[in-house]
Amino acid sequence: MRSIWAVAINTIKQALRIKVAVVFTILLAVLLPVLGITTTGDETLKGRLQTFVSYALSLMSFLLCLLTIIVSIYSVTSDIEQRQIYTVITKPIRRFQFIMGKLLGVIALNVILLVLFSAVIYTITIYMPKFIKASDDELIEANNEFFTARASLTVPEVDVTKEVTDRYTELDRKGELPANVSREEIKSQLTKQAQLAKRAAGVGHVLLWEFNNVKPLAKSLFIRFKYDVSVTPPDSQVWGRWFAGDYQFFKYGTQSKTPIYDEVHKNSVRDFHEIEIPAEVVPEHGHLAVAFMNVSSLNSVAIIFPPDGLEVLYKADSFTSNFIRAVLLVLCRLIFLACLGVLAASFLSFPVAILFCFVIFFTASFSGFVLESFSFLSKDIGAVYSYSIKWLIQLLPQFDKFNPTKFLVPARLISWSLLAKCAVFMVCIKAFLVLIFSLIIFSYREIAKITV
Amino acid sequence: MEYAIETFSLTKIFSDWWGRTKVYAVDNLDLQIRPNEVFGLLGPNGSGKTTTLKMLLGLLHPTKGKALLLGGEGSDPKINCRIGFLPEESYLYRYLNARETLDFYGRLFGLPPKVRKMRIEALLDMVGLKAVANRAVGTFSKGMARRIGLAQALINDPDLLILDEPTTGLDPIGTRQIKDLVLKLAERGKTILLCSHLLADVEDVCDRIAILYGGKIQTQGHVRELLQQTNKRQITTDAISDTAVEKIKQIVHDENAECEVTSPMDKLETFFIRTVTAAQQLAQPTSGAVSTTKLGDFLTQHEAVESILDKLVSAPISKQASGEIPATEKVAAAESASPKADEQLLSKLTSSVAPSESKAVTREEKIKTEPVESQTRRQEQVREDILDKLIGGSKDKTEKPQAGDSGDA
Numbered sequence: 034m035r036s037i038w039a040v041a042i043n044t045i046k047q048a049l050r051i052k053v054a055v056v057f058t059i060l061l062a063v064l065l066p067v068l069g070i071t072t073t074g075d076e077t078l079k080g081r082l083q084t085f086v087s088y089a090l091s092l093m094s095f096l097l098c099l100l101t102i103i104v105s106i107y108s109v110t111s112d113i114e115q116r117q118i119y120t121v122i123t124k125p126i127r128r129f130q131f132i133m134g135k136l137l138g139v140i141a142l143n144v145i146l147l148v149l150f151s152a153v154i155y156t157i158t159i160y161m162p163k164f165i166k167a168s169d170d171e172l173i174e175a176n177n178e179f180f181t182a183r184a185s186l187t188v189p190e191v192d193v194t195k196e197v198t199d200r201y202t203e204l205d206r207k208g209e210l211p212a213n214v215s216r217e218e219i220k221s222q223l224t225k226q227a228q229l230a231k232r233a234a235g236v237g238h239v240l241l242w243e244f245n246n247v248k249p250l251a252k253s254l255f256i257r258f259k260y261d262v263s264v265t266p267p268d269s270q271v272w273g274r275w276f277a278g279d280y281q282f283f284k285y286g287t288q289s290k291t292p293i294y295d296e297v298h299k300n301s302v303r304d305f306h307e308i309e310i311p312a313e314v315v316p317e318h319g320h321l322a323v324a325f326m327n328v329s330s331l332n333s334v335a336i337i338f339p340p341d342g343l344e345v346l347y348k349a350d351s352f353t354s355n356f357i358r359a360v361l362l363v364l365c366r367l368i369f370l371a372c373l374g375v376l377a378a379s380f381l382s383f384p385v386a387i388l389f390c391f392v393i394f395f396t397a398s399f400s401g402f403v404l405e406s407f408s409f410l411s412k413d414i415g416a417v418y419s420y421s422i423k424w425l426i427q428l429l430p431q432f433d434k435f436n437p438t439k440f441l442v443p444a445r446l447i448s449w450s451l452l453a454k455c456a457v458f459m460v461c462i463k464a465f466l467v468l469i470f471s472l473i474i475f476s477y478r479e480i481a482k483i484t485v
Numbered sequence: 486m487e488y489a490i491e492t493f494s495l496t497k498i499f500s501d502w503w504g505r506t507k508v509y510a511v512d513n514l515d516l517q518i519r520p521n522e523v524f525g526l527l528g529p530n531g532s533g534k535t536t537t538l539k540m541l542l543g544l545l546h547p548t549k550g551k552a553l554l555l556g557g558e559g560s561d562p563k564i565n566c567r568i569g570f571l572p573e574e575s576y577l578y579r580y581l582n583a584r585e586t587l588d589f590y591g592r593l594f595g596l597p598p599k600v601r602k603m604r605i606e607a608l609l610d611m612v613g614l615k616a617v618a619n620r621a622v623g624t625f626s627k628g629m630a631r632r633i634g635l636a637q638a639l640i641n642d643p644d645l646l647i648l649d650e651p652t653t654g655l656d657p658i659g660t661r662q663i664k665d666l667v668l669k670l671a672e673r674g675k676t677i678l679l680c681s682h683l684l685a686d687v688e689d690v691c692d693r694i695a696i697l698y699g700g701k702i703q704t705q706g707h708v709r710e711l712l713q714q715t716n717k718r719q720i721t722t723d724a725i726s727d728t729a730v731e732k733i734k735q736i737v738h739d740e741n742a743e744c745e746v747t748s749p750m751d752k753l754e755t756f757f758i759r760t761v762t763a764a765q766q767l768a769q770p771t772s773g774a775v776s777t778t779k780l781g782d783f784l785t786q787h788e789a790v791e792s793i794l795d796k797l798v799s800a801p802i803s804k805q806a807s808g809e810i811p812a813t814e815k816v817a818a819a820e821s822a823s824p825k826a827d828e829q830l831l832s833k834l835t836s837s838v839a840p841s842e843s844k845a846v847t848r849e850e851k852i853k854t855e856p857v858e859s860q861t862r863r864q865e866q867v868r869e870d871i872l873d874k875l876i877g878g879s880k881d882k883t884e885k886p887q888a889g890d891s892g893d894a
């Protein structure tokens with residue numbers, strides 16, 4: 034252990050003294066405050082905060098990722114190429130200890146820099162309202178929609194299998210099935226239609242959603258929604274009457290102990306909007322109903338909610354603890370990259386290893402897209418795909434799925450379970466596998482160059 | 486008897502990308518080095534010396550055969566604890582300073598802080614870099630880096646010291662110091678494997694040598710046996726009168742032999758050291774390495790440190806060291822001292838150190854059996870041309886470091 038620590042300390046010294054870390058540190062130290070001053074967003078306080086956090090966090094995460102890749106690769110390859118490893122590895126240190134030491138050094142350096150810069154970002158964010166002398170309205174908006182961590186409840190897609198099967202049989206009986214179209218395609222068409230029907234509210238119709246275990250911490254909760262319309266009205270705006278309250282009341286008409294929310298709003302279509310609802314409408318048992326009515330006297334078009342078009346948000350934790358978890362998400366990513374860098378360095382030279390890691394890094398940043406395109410492209414070679422490439426691609430960490438800005442900007446709760454999931458998949462499984470590979474390769478390779 | 490280093494038909498073949506054999510870098514090498522022996526591995530450039538060392542230390546995997554160091558594998562940490570290694574160039578972390586460098590290596594051995602600190606200071610003193618201990622190693626000249634490299638190899642008080650070209654880049658005083666150190670360590674019961682093509686260095690310190698060419702041992706044996714001209718005699722006297730010389734000439738003439746009378750020349754090395762020592766005594770400023778007389782201090786202080794700390798820290802290294810020192814010293818004391826030619830100079834230089842005995846003589850007596858009879862028989866014909874090649878090949882090398890290093894001192 035002492036020898037691992039000796040190598041780790043040496044790695045940190047190296048990163049600091051060859052000035053790689055220093056350059057990145059200065060870059061961040063200059064850019065973060067500049068960002069704090071220059072970002073304006075949509076001129077509101079909330080907009081400013083969102084833009085700043087989004088840019089600052091992404092920038093920090095990106096630069097630290099680059100730093101991690103460079104330092105972890107350089108500290109191993111330079112030892113091999115400049116041959117300091119001759120005198121190190123002949124000391125009583127096993128090869129895996131050498132690699133572990135390098136890794137530990139890089140991770141320790143990352144933790145230090147991460148703590149430093151997230152503290153800077155946090156401070157700037159917290160003091161921004163005072164700095165720009167925001168008005169009270171803006172402050173309230175920012176407190177409700179930014180300085181919070183809101184849990185989100187979404188509506189699951191309704192199961193329509195039975196309806197689709199019935200409809201299919203009916204069409205089949207009538208002989209109205211289109212020719213030249215496969216059974217699967219007809220079924221998927223029918224499913225889409227049926228699901229759309231469940232999300233659509235014709236003029237004068239009502240849609241009802243139910244939510245369980247709603248436990249808001251603050252005074253209000255929010256309905257976040259997006260309208261789609263069959264025909265866009267002239268001013269691109271539609272009316273909607275919103276209800277919220279005890280589910281029992283809506284479904285069975287039982288007497289409700291809690292008040293019922295009932296208001297009419299006018300909003301533009303195809304944009305996300307939020308309406309604030311007092312938390313007292315939530316019944317004690319947490320079984321909440323939200324209903325939408327397409328009022329016939331105000332609208333003349335059918336309103337459709339897209340699949341991700343409706344959710345209920347409520348404050349579940351503070352901004353600070355959410356921010357800390359966001360930083361931990363970044364740390365998971367850095368640990369993976371450090372392991373990856375060490376793996377690449379264990380058998381590749383510096384430039385090749387850098388290239389290799391960058392490819393993995395950028396692919397992982399768009400992992401959702403990559404995964405989808407692969408599964409789409411490989412439809413016809415299903416067996417080959419699922420036994421070969423699929424496993425390799427599954428090894429790719431999903432940086433985009435665990436992207437902290439995605440949560441912080443709309444003030445979404447990063448739950449501990451999400452963080453744990455990220456830690457388990459990205460660090461405990463993927464990074465660990467990568468590390469094991471690198472230890473095996475490094476333990477069996479020849480350290481010295483061939484010189485005759 | 487257990488050998489300090491033993492190889493069994495050690496072979497290294499370098500192949501190209503397709504796996505086709507390109508070069509036999511080391512070819513069926515059987516090497517036996519006894520404990521407490523100073524062994525010189527000689528050979529022209531590319532003869533497989535360094536490759537052999539790398540295989541011994543586990544930096545390269547042998548294609549065939551195996552090598553044992555102190556009875557174990559060279560990659561085993563337990564064995565590594567007892568080995569000091571100086572590679573052909575001092576590969577150091579350029580951004581660390583001299584003290585940090587030694588501290589880093591000390592930590593790798595898990596030396597307790599107190600021992601580490603004492604050894605570092607003693608070693609810095611010994612290699613004459615105390616004054617520049619806080620300067621980054623990257624700014625050191627080659628000779629100074631070499632000194633740190635040497636200090637690094639000694640930080641664990643190794644039982645087996647493997648030195649690859651230890652004197653390249655060093656000024657003559659540094660060279661002399663390394664040679665004295667090697668002798669001193671041998672006296673303390675250490676085994677030393679020296680790889681070099683600087684023949685003068687090898688000749689001065691080694692008990693036995695092997696000459697490699699094309700990855701094979703061409704000849705090996707005791708230095709004195711290999712080099713002694715049995716058909717000639719040399720007489721050295723104080724300044725005597727011409728008439729006495731005439732008398733001697735007459736006697737020699739009566740024996741039907743030829744005789745030549747000259748005044749012996751100082752070696753250039755001796756002259757150089759004398760000049761620099763004089764300058765040092767006048768305390769002329771230098772930014773380079775300082776040649777100290779503290780060679781023995783490291784070793785003596787070392788023992789003191791260890792005897793105190795033995796009780797506190799039962800590190801395996803110190804146990805072995807304290808176990809072996811008294812034994813070897815007894816042997817050395819019992820044997821009659823027969824000073825070498827350079828001995829007077831050495832004792833002047835390292836006044837704090839007792840003159841080291843010529844181990845070559847004493848240890849030859851201890852070790853009787855010699856398994857290289859067959860090679861010594863054909864050595865006469867082989868040696869001539871190999872040595873010619875050796876000298877021809879290494880000429881530039883021997884001149885270069887001295888020229889380049891004049892800036893150090």
